[in-house]
Amino acid sequence: MRRVDGDTAVSTTHLNLADIQGNVVRAYGRFGFPCARYYFLRVDPQQSADGRALVDRVRRRITTAVRWREGPNETAPGAVEPPDSTLNIAFTFYGLLALGLPTSVLARMPPEFIEGMPGRTYILGDEGDNAPEHWDPIWRTNAEKRIGSGQTAADGELGHVHIWLSINARSMEQMEAAHETLMADIAAHPGLRLLPGHGADGADYQAASAIFAPGPDDTLVPTGKEHFGFTDGIGDPVFDGRYEPDVQARRVKGRGRLTPATEQQPDQQWVPLATGEFLLGHADESQELPPTAPPWEFTRNGTFMVFRKLHQNVKTFHDYTAEQAALFGRLWGLEAEAALATLKAKLVGRWSDGIPLIAAPTYDDWRRLQSQWRDVPAIGLKPRTERTPAEQARKDAFDDLLANFTFGDDKDGIKCPYGAHLRRVNTRDMLDPELHGDNPEARTGSSLNKRRRILRRGLPYGHADPDNPSDDGEHGVIFIALCASLSRQFEFLQQQWIQYGLDFNTGNDTCPLVGNHRLDDRRPATKHVIAADPAGDAPPFIAANLPNFVTTRGGDYFFLPGINALRMIAQGSVDPT
Template identity: 30%
Template sequence: MTDPVIDYADVQGTLLRGYRVDLARHFILSITNAAAMGQFILALVEGTNGLPSITTAKRSLPHRDVFVNLSFTCTGLAALGVAAGDLTTFDAAFQRGATSTTTAGIVGDTGSSAPANWIGGMSNGSQVHAVLSLWVDADPAQLESVSAQLRAAFAGACTELSAQDAEALPDNHVHFGYRDNIAQPTVIGAPPTKRSVPDDQPAVKTGEFLLGYANESGGTYQVTPAALSTNSSYAAFRLLQQDVAGFETFLQQYSAKAGIDVETLAAKVCGRWRNGNPLELFPDGPGTVLPSSQLNNFNYVNTADPGQDDTLGIKCPIGSHIRRNNPRNGAVVGTDSTHHRIVRRAMPYGPVYDPAKPDDTPRGLVGFFINASLTNQFEFLTSQWNNLSDFVKSATGPGGSADGNAVYNISGQDVFLGTNDPASSSFTLAAIGSKGSNNTTITGFDRMIVTRGSIYCFFPGIGGLRYLAGLN
């Protein structure tokens, strides 16, 4: 079967391309004048009135240094005039919205992460209508000048609830110290990029990331009207505050309890060393950083070479962050990992953490988690694989049951994204032994990341933006 032909000029760029930039600003908007908002949308689509045009997935020459994309909430689409009957065809999670108590329960936005505690106007889902995202190469002055143009243009159309800024850290690292942006799904039909590298994982069907194309289940996600269905997608916009000081304390305390060094524990809870090298390829130490073409080229189960098999998670724990979020060829309950992949477009925010001068300044990650079904991808991934440990199927390695079984070698929740509580949290470091008899389990730690805001977004295609612009 030939790859589907995607009209890249009709797809908002961030859905299929990552922007290699240092600065970003996400405007959280509430529509106050639908007709004026329609005019603003059209000006962005056409790049008129001195505004940068909406960035598409079509490669542009010369290279752009300003990138703009626009997405809407369900209440935002309603405010623009999309019929209530049409909105019922949208993803069920999108209709609920991020601030719904049902949604919060599913994804773990409870306690300190509950919507009532969110900042930047995001706690009131009824007033959050759109997210206007701006990325620029590296010039803070350019970020401010383009922001001023955008603010002048949307004045009278919507109210700015807040602006959430992001700034890349050196060498693509995040505040927890890990190299990031390594593993993204290969989307069938997507434009190749300089960062496209081969790996052992199957490419994922286009319909897992764009409406209107075949997905991994053999169906097609679509909505009405058709203008909004073509080349569109959903995303969870997340503002995630990282407790960096708390994580470093966790590493110090629990590495001693586990009888391993700090950096090994950091690698075990993530699945990669902080330099990005995967434990599957470097089980004994971080080593020299692999080239990009090899950083993501591994699997967990290897029946052809028993010496390379890690069904039991001895090298890379089954409960590690990267293994939970993409089990690859590991055996899991239900469908395989290709049915639940997401594209991540997130950047750090807040100042670099100085361990010599610990502080509680807010810092973390902000951006989009993109998928064609918030229900089957983002919410499934978060609720099932990050916050449960019973999704792993019974499986033994080459040595048989005497060496152990995968179901005994995972416990608790994702150390990073789980709703961990000292009364119930746990993380298993597996060892050879029947029924986990020789495993080491650490317990009693708190959550490392708190949600400070979330928005369920819909990215229309360019034709869809024109449709919305013409409703009033």
Template identity: 30%
Template sequence: MSEQTQVALELHDIQRGVLSPRPTPYAATYILFRIDDRAHGKELMRRVSAVVTSAADSASPLGETWVSVAVTYYGLRALGVPQDSLDTFAWEFRQGMAARANALGDIYESSPENWEPPLGTPDVHVVLVALAPDSTQLEAAIDRASPAFDTLPGVTAIWRQNCHALPTETEPFGYRDGISNPAVEGSGIPGTNQLEAPLKAGEFVLGYRDELGGIQTPQPQVLGRNGTYMAFRKLHQRVALFRRYLKDNSTSPEDEELLAAKIMGRWRSGAPLALSPLHDAPGLGADRSGNNTFLYQQDDPAGFTTPGGCHIRRGNPRDASVAGAPRLHRMIRRGTAYGPALPEGVLEDDGADRGLMFAFIGAHPGRQFEFVQSEWMNSGIFFGAGNETDPIIGSDHGARDFTIPRRPVRRRLHALPQFVVTRGGEYCFMPGLSALRWLGDLQG
């Protein structure tokens, strides 16, 4: 029997949103709540535990709508979780995302004092994420569920962000998104890179062994086991600025698309440069079984095909020789667009707020999300590029350059603008279903 089949994940107790890829197309919403009355907060936990779908279920209690629930550090405190229990959670989670701004590169325009209220404040206690096939069905489901929240005057909805996934699966800059997902031992869900061995369950679900052989479980066991950490971020994307930069630094429409591919590591269709280095291949881009099955080290160690500093190679260096073992920094990533699309060909900003609601899921926020942000996205030292940052989401350190290896002379892009600005976010804990019920019955 293989090691993978020996791992017995308690799928019935894990929220479906932890492990299952999102469908497409879909509409989604993030709703934040503040708990002003502890008894009403506990009742909220009891009610949501009845509608959250487990990873073992093929059907949702709300029909076509899927619901996930997470709680912040301040939310656990508001519910009455004892301090000795709170002290067993990851310290990044206890500090909160706003306090981690410097480590994450949230500086200048992205700094917490510029965030959209109430993001990053102690008022954010509970995060509810709902998905449905389209906005009409989503709104109908929210309308059906709202009486459950409206009858709890001690729980207040304080923020909401609607978002959506297009049938094209593209994000606001025009690239196919949501391609790379790791396989998790015991989940029964295949990964998207057939060359990557499944990762230990403890990398993503608390209470199981991770890649280092350890088991991380906040206490008591009933609260921590089968939970995970989630970081969500609202990322505003300057689409017109991005388009203008590509156009101004290209010699032809073909060169513009090649430059866009070198910056991302993929063509807009999702086809990776690693498998189609000279031209876009839309058929490959749409092929879920083939558009992510590749490595770097054997065929492209110097980055002549896929630059070491491009977005996808920074986020997941795969087998490349870099500072930091890539498997220890893998994470589950969810991204959902928000705001109206900027019409094709428009190069002037229309003033609309658009971008991506980003969500990280993992058991180790420090060595997964924060490490990737600080060491791989906001620095180039790990692959020998000094202070260069990620060309798309890297923070503004005053020297935004990007190097494209090329023979006989490398290509250098200078003074890249800040294309993405953080508008806010938070670290959360996604409890297992039994933990949600335990929170609802917590004494005190």
């Protein structure tokens, strides 16, 4: 429940944080845990007791959402010291089946979760370069078992990946300590198998890490960059109960939803999204409880997770943007550096440091804003505990600049192109049916966007040399999304807004950054149109024949249970009656 007092959205939702896994409320990489490893296990269906025993063994160490004495909620009552490393767990549908959960429970799980990602390739755009035959061995095997052989559950191999475990750590030393403990847990249960096949070297786990940069005293500190050079992970949604009220009031701007305009309150306000958009057992934006499998306690405080490994073709991105920038610069009268930076920003919707095009539409605007905030990058490289109050206030104000904006003042896509990645993945007020009307009081705010939000987790993986870019090798982004409905949230966004263009008046053009531009040789590659200011002399620019900058390397859908549900799984007490 929420109410709005003046300009402040006040939370009245009190979550049982000890029953929620911690990665639901925290993107660990932004909380001082830049190193990650993801492990995938298979449970021998004939030894399901071993699988449940592992769940029982690790559930006591699972990191919960209880407030930490570090980060935005550090002054919350009952806050605890953060750990040296985190541990979280999730299951595929066939993992739950292998653990012995009743079919009467599993049959009530959402159909898209039951089918899994390999069964949804036609929706996700996983064709052509993204097709399962190009995935990593672990996921390629998984896809073959799920969609390619006509096997039945009696084969004992269906649903190859069963359990996902993740560790995030402050340092590699702490990572190794947590790794050794987890390996001992797995080794103690012979009915479990740690699955290899991640990347070309077939590693036993998928490693990921923030990209580091030189900080104070020549130390290396984590950044929010990905391999194309852009700051990522800025607009993570704020839902009711995620933050303490004072923190929520600050962070909700640009990260929640816009209220409809009314005669009494013509100025639209940012309020948190309903908890049920991300956590099962809570009311969502339709004021309903999302459908769940019985018993009620099994799904409450759980959520669904998308794990998706995305390879970045770094050389292709650099070569294509350099080639197009030469044409773009001549057409718009821009110097080489300005043309390249502007073209990339028009593809993404933000400049490389995260400043949105809405706030700085031109290269000169961006440079002026950079000069105003030139102290912030150095502040951001400092650990939060070492920042002065004044420095933290500057950092918070800059974060507000990055997130707190709408598209209402850019109805024609002159500042930020209609098809830009940013406009597609979070449409804000762009699809308000009254946005182009003459009556601002009739605007509905985020009414067509508030049911499509996802929580972004995950980190970059691998190394890409910016001075010698390559498409080969292991580098990209581990994309992790959390949501209450895989179909209504993640799949809708991926299909309707990433792979299609009709909602953005761009026809069949896919997202210029992460869309699948080449499904097969018979269909031409898509394009990206950069609109020009009608008051100027430059014509629109068409970035044609887009190559695939990002390709899928595998993944699946998982259920991330609450802590009480983990106890039920471990004890074999998931009774639907």
